[in-house]
Amino acid sequence: MIELATSESVARAAALIRSGGVVAFPTETVYGLGADATNAAAVAQIFAIKARPSFDPLIVHIEGAAMLDAVAAQVPDPARALLAAFWPGPLTVVLPKSVAIPDIVTAGLPSVAVRQPDHPVARALLRAAGRPIAAPSANPFGYVSPTSAAHVDAQLGARVPLILDGGPCRVGIESTIISFIGATPALLRPGGIGLEDIERVIGTVHLAADAPLPSAPGQLPSHYAPRTPLELVAQLADIPAAARTAAALLLPRPDPAAVGFACVEVLSDDGDLTVVAANLFAALRRLDAAGYTRLFALPVAEVGLGRAIMDRLRRAS
Ligand code: TXA
Ligand code: MG
Numbered sequence: 030m031i032e033l034a035t036s037e038s039v040a041r042a043a044a045l046i047r048s049g050g051v052v053a054f055p056t057e058t059v060y061g062l063g064a065d066a067t068n069a070a071a072v073a074q075i076f077a078i079k080a081r082p083s084f085d086p087l088i089v090h091i092e093g094a095a096m097l098d099a100v101a102a103q104v105p106d107p108a109r110a111l112l113a114a115f116w117p118g119p120l121t122v123v124l125p126k127s128v129a130i131p132d133i134v135t136a137g138l139p140s141v142a143v144r145q146p147d148h149p150v151a152r153a154l155l156r157a158a159g160r161p162i163a164a165p166s167a168n169p170f171g172y173v174s175p176t177s178a179a180h181v182d183a184q185l186g187a188r189v190p191l192i193l194d195g196g197p198c199r200v201g202i203e204s205t206i207i208s209f210i211g212a213t214p215a216l217l218r219p220g221g222i223g224l225e226d227i228e229r230v231i232g233t234v235h236l237a238a239d240a241p242l243p244s245a246p247g248q249l250p251s252h253y254a255p256r257t258p259l260e261l262v263a264q265l266a267d268i269p270a271a272a273r274t275a276a277a278l279l280l281p282r283p284d285p286a287a288v289g290f291a292c293v294e295v296l297s298d299d300g301d302l303t304v305v306a307a308n309l310f311a312a313l314r315r316l317d318a319a320g321y322t323r324l325f326a327l328p329v330a331e332v333g334l335g336r337a338i339m340d341r342l343r344r345a346s
Contacts, residue, residue, distance in 0.1 A: 030186070031178045034150040034193040042191055043157035051075060053167045053181045054154050055195030056146040058119045058203050058221050059174035059310070060181050061090065061164030062189065063154075066100065069131040072163050076133070078188045081170040086136040087163040088121050088204070089143050092155035100141055100161050102127045107231040108209045114230045117147035119200050119221025123208035134163045140210045150195035166203060167192075173253055173317070173345070176201050176310045201307035202337050207234060219340045221306070223333035252344045255317035259324040259346045268325055277316045279326040281305050281338075291321055302334040309338060313345065 032038045034055070042052040049071040051064050062078060064071035066089045076083055089100050097104065097112075101124040104112075108122050126141035135141050146152065155162060166174035167181045167189070175181045178194035186192065205220035207227060215235045216224060228234055262268055265286050268276075273289040280287060282300035287293050294312045297304035316324055326342050329335040 031192045034195045046158040053192040056151045057148045058200045060167040062167035063162040063164035066161040066163035090162045116145040119204040121204040121206045219336040254345045261346045275322040277321040281329045
């Protein structure tokens with residue numbers, strides 16, 4: 030059931046978490062499906078509700094330095110520098126895990142992904158629960174992540190007792206994941222913080238593809254995908270008129286040449302990547318539900334948030 034996030038509903042959600050239950054809650058990136066990260070049985074419910082394969086580890090959400098030290102066995106200096114710069118915020122760091130985190134959370138890996146979210150409701154929930162909260166995005170495995178409480182309710186509502194509604198997600202795209210397990214920091218998933226901003230703090234970050242690290246299933250080629258086939262095209266001229274009539278088009282900014290489509294969704298007025306990211310998943314869901322035969326999308330430049338946007342569009346296609 031969806032409930033507006035108030036001090037009363039957050040307190041009830043925290044009690045649910047402490048008693049081994051599952052709660053959906055807003056973060057600044059996407060909505061999460063959370064359980065007490067120190068309770069293996071509680072976390073098992075997340076995998077069941079999402080139909081998530083057990084080999085796909087979860088991100089542990091924390092609030093404050095004490096919780097970080099409780100979940101991570103060790104925090105290397107470059108990781109500390111990154112956290113100081115971007116937490117709370119859309120950054121996840123992979124660190125050696127502590128014994129407090131059961132294997133189900135990390136899919137048996139000796140590492141744990143940790144994030145301090147920047148949403149007042151997520152933070153209030155973490156404080157009230159007093160536990161680290163393991164939470165993947167609150168969507169069925171492989172589908173587009175939810176950026177509103179209604180998105181969560183539409184797909185998982187029947188199986189989630191409480192969905193805290195904290196409004197639409199400000200960032201709208203998942204966190205950037207940086208691993209500190211290998212010899213040098215590695216990017217496991219582009220996300221809400223641009224790689225350029227991260228490299229300004231810790232220097233060169235390797236791309237996971239050329240780093241010898243456990244791959245993040247968020248990197249499976251098909252992920253974040255709508256049911257309707259989506260095609261990423263280089264330019265509008267690549268879409269023949271006949272292919273347009275029953276198709277919907279997703280555009281980063283208005284384009285006068287976007288004619289002949291059954292529907293055109295414009296993600297921003299001026300191509301601002303922050304706005305494009307914030308609107309992307311809701312638009313994908315809307316178009317997916319509307320029953321077009323195909324979806325087309327045009328690219329954005331792969332700088333800053335554009336890297337994450339293009340990553341999600343490729344995996345959606
Ligand atoms: O913005 C976000 O990160 C959102 C919100 C809810 O915080 N969460 C999210 O979680 O996107 P999820 O489960 O959809 O994606 C987490 C990714 C997965 O691809 C998983 O494989 C990777 O994090 N991951 C988790 N633990 C890991 C570890 N120990 N090593 C490598 N990758 C890990
Ligand atoms: Mg996910």
